[in-house]
Amino acid sequence: MNKEEQNKTTNDKKIKEIQNGELLEKRYRIIRKIAEGGMAEVYEAFDEYLNRKVAIKIMTVTLSKDVKAEEKAYKEYEAIAHLTNSQNVVKVFARFEYEKRQCIVLELMQGYTLKDWIYKIGSCTNKELKFYFSQINKAVMAIHNENIVHRDIKPENILISYCGEVRVTDFGVSVHGSGDKQDKKIIGTSKYMAPELVQSHPATNLSDIYALGVVLYELATGVPPFVDVKPILVAVKHVKEKAVLPRRIKPELSEDLEYIIMKSISKNPEERYLSVQEFNKDLEKVWEKKPILKKPLKNQILLYSSKTKKYSLKPMVDKYLFNPKFLKNSLLITFLSLAIVLFLVVAIIIIWL
Template structure:
């Protein structure tokens, strides 16, 4: 029996208890699992050398790929990258323990009935750009950006998965197997040249094209024909496939898909900035869903002094999240400096199981961690089904200065109200 099939019958790998199978790849099975030492839910990717090849040379190549993945991805700690926790060996298996993403990958939205709005597609790619920029600055090139490697969490998270093909500057190219997915690969990758930052940005351009046009810029059942098209032919302008795409967005995609690396974006942040400009310039005609969210913000006292354009900018750097009643939003002692604005529903704060109070629509929480950069001082859970806007201080810094001032003014007003309420509770007590 093939060892990869044997994986269906195991209950533990290393110290991790395997709960259920959630995915199968060419050389791996992915499980939802639990770390019994700390009670953390995670994903465990298990591989078998015997399922790769019988000869030692091919097995060693697989091992190199496995440990390069662990070395590269284990150094990347970013909200838009799936976190790697551990790597280990349990003969004849090799495994990687990583963050569990409760949701689906972006490929789900590459079908007409599940198509994202243009604004949501752009917002998704902007967040991927931020994750890639973080990795690139640390010498890591993903090498296999594609829609199935971009994970969408049920709470609005967007994360890059599978740095299994990552290339570290410090690792000799001869130690890496040729890898990637041809229809997403840059021309230089198909020529077996060393992948660079621009190779990842090309692949991300393919992803953006795919989720807007419902097809990739180049496709063929014959791999040789596909490679020729990618290297020699021009892609069909996306506006000819989707007439709703604005010219400004078409230009961004065209630049990302340039044949020569030096003609593409110099870095992921430049790519993101141009996409942000498209959102800003596109306004209401570009993002009907954005308009609906702005309508939900307008009645809130927190956003009373903001224009539609300012609220649009804030929505683009924030994360819109939904929680069910009773679901934990932040945990006491958790390391996170974001703060939250309650858009609808209500929340409740507790400290060491003692109830601190309730919060409702238009209020915000997380101020102490936001201001001091410290761990959470209380646990906050959804009292009812609710929607929240999560804002990170680093992303606030990219907003126009006037918008930042208004945001901090609303933030300070909300904090003052919290302090007054706390004083009143102390007097009543």
């Protein structure tokens, strides 16, 4: 360990860990730690001024001296503060600094995440989809109305209270709609990341709609459209591969619901729903068993050229069902396998005779 690392470790130790029962800002009594991530820890606390329980999101010790991390914490506070009128966004109450660590006081949701539901129950019924998405869509509409792009919509960031209230949370990587000011870093969760974000294109409302489509796909079928061992490979699949049609996984899904899912996760942003209102309108028609207007979807990939510095659309084929080379190789392998089995059977018969 070099001197810089030793100094950093020493400084981190000087910033004491938060203990249960500790009083922050002379009013918030820490009860317990309820969550922990790479950027922050979340504690359940009791507000002794207002006699209520709250959640306090506190920046990790390692990020306490990171200026960019502090800016993100402030942006998160500012983003949620603009959404106080939305019933489906976690409310923010205050912001303060403790031991050089940024802290945000939030509404405490007693319940579970949508991810917990998927792990325990699996795919949803139409009634359950309606229940969740009628509230999720209201939250995202409110977010977009404030010219904010969430950038990390996923089941882990959707909270459900034991009373059945649904809230969207975690605005740590959200940005205001002006895409010009966004950096070119790939930010988000690979499993729910739009193809244009994987290619360092600025985040927009349409990339949030893509994430909503992926969440809908996962809730409807029980599995996400793209999976792999490494997150980077999942991200590449969002750009280059076509998702398996939901009805191949769960045949009882309606054609209209399948269309809505595939339209919202189109590789081409312009082919998706242009707003969450449009997305929600078609979903409501499905719940009411009314027909929706369906336009043929083009199987195209949005690719970036480093030479021309422009994005272009290229046709995409289904990797497994429509690729002649793949089918040819599969038939050849099947034929050779049968020939080997037949040879072994004949050999065994000759030996026995």
